[in-house]
Amino acid sequence: MAQFVYGKNVVKQLLMDKTKVLQIFLAGKEETIENLAKKNHVEISYVDKKKLYSLVKSDRHQNVVAKIEEYKTYSIEEILASIPEDEQGLLVLLDELEDPHNLGAILRSADAVGAHGVIFKKTNNVQLNPTVAKVSAGAIDTVKCAAVTNLSRTIEELKERGYWVVGTDMKGKDYRSLNYDFPTVLVIGNEGKGISRLVKEACDYTITIPMVGKISSLNASVSAGILLYQIYNKRFPL
DSSP: OEEEEEOHHHHHHHHHTTOOEEEEEESSOOHHHHHHHHHTTOEEEEOOHHHHHHHHSOSOSTTEEEEEEOOOOOOHHHHHHTSOTTSOOEEEEESSOOOHHHHHHHHHHHHHHTOOEEEEESSSSOOSOHHHHHHHTTGGGTSOEEEESOHHHHHHHHHHTTOEEEEEEEEEEEGGGOOOOSOEEEEEOBTTTBSOHHHHHTOSEEEEOOOOSSOOOOOHHHHHHHHHHHHHHHHSOO
16 A cells, blocks of 8 residues: 655655655656656656645645655564664654654654664554654654554563663653663653553653753653653763
8 A cells, every 4th residue: 555755855865765656746846856756767747736735635745745655564573673682672662642743753863863663552643654754854764663452562572572661750750860771662651641551550660851941741752852862871971
């Protein structure tokens, strides 16, 4: 099944990375993308903006849409097998995240710190889609994602493989107090409800980001970015 992605930078990166692009749709001249498409022998169709909107249901397409093969997901086993033996695993588990912009930004941060995978549910969670692809700036193709049926069961399986589960909660310990010197699953909760009860009960640690301003919480992707870089900093100090 085909999927559609949009935006000049996203489509250009796909073509530069020689990702399997089936067709390009343009509403106007885009010389760089046209040249890359011709070089990769990708069909170009010139259409109007209404056609682009019908494909991606967004007016932020920047006059460029690409038809690609369905976004690839991996099994947990495939993700674990891809982790080099000399590296401690770092996985991000999303508990019913709803906003595709948050998922895209988390993928981008995960790529930046070298996280090995992102896990989310097949239901009640945003899935990989064109908006996620655009926000991720290409990380949707570099970070391995797994869509699972049951988060609690997945957590138990990862614990059996030596992983420690770190969840985010306002009543948790200061996130700077952990060393993260163990294979880590970082859990990011729903934008409004946070981490569900069963998932929280399965966490080995709960952490929080101290806030001294008047706003009581951070955006989910911002929190994920801060925590991922804290783990990176602890593991690779200057």
